Amino acid sequence: xxxxxxxxxxxxxxxxxxxxxxxxxxxxxxxxxxxxxxxxxxxxxxxxxxxxxxxxxxxxxxxxxxxxxxxxxxxxxxxxxxxxxxxxxxxxxxxxxxxxxxxxxxxxxxxxxxxxxxxxxxxxxxxxxxxxxxxxxxxxxxxxxxxxxxxxxxx
Numbered sequence: 001x002x003x004x005x006x007x008x009x010x011x012x013x014x015x016x017x018x019x020x021x022x023x024x025x026x027x028x029x030x031x032x033x034x035x036x037x038x039x040x041x042x043x044x045x046x047x048x049x050x051x052x053x054x055x056x057x058x059x060x061x062x063x064x065x066x067x068x069x070x071x072x073x074x075x076x077x078x079x080x081x082x083x084x085x086x087x088x089x090x091x092x093x094x095x096x097x098x099x100x101x102x103x104x105x106x107x108x109x110x111x112x113x114x115x116x117x118x119x120x121x122x123x124x125x126x127x128x129x130x131x132x133x134x135x136x137x138x139x140x141x142x143x144x145x146x147x148x149x150x151x152x153x154x155x
Contacts, residue, residue, distance in 0.1 A: 069097035
């Protein structure tokens with residue numbers, strides 16, 4: 001895996017919620033996302049990347065995807081995008097994951113997330129239709145310890 005900047009990672013706190021909302025454009029517009037973020041913080045499934053006391057971004061690791069680790073959300077503040085924060089968060093969550101399989105997903109239209117996942121060591125694993133009309137969800141997988149690598153799907 002590529003080298004990434006050295007950020008400090010810690011669990012998100014209730015006091016971080018306003019910054020999490022500010023970081024996530026969807027949360028700014030949707031109460032349902034703000035509620036979801038509150039739940040994630042309460043359940044200690046959200047970590048933040050901090051540098052010099054400044055929150056740069058956050059990511060979530062949960063275990064509701066067939067009993068495997070799943071990263072449903074990675075978000076970086078606009079001022080820090082393109083600086084390795086998202087990659088560092090994904091690598092950190094891979095280290096923290098307690099299952100041998102880790103998954104994440106993104107829309108087919110999100111080429112930057114697809115590229116990020118590949119750089120972080122994920123490979124295409126499947127597709128889910130009908131979540132967002134006309135924009136399938138691409139599933140990505142990382143083998144964290146089963147001992148045998150999976151074959152990627154054709155892009």
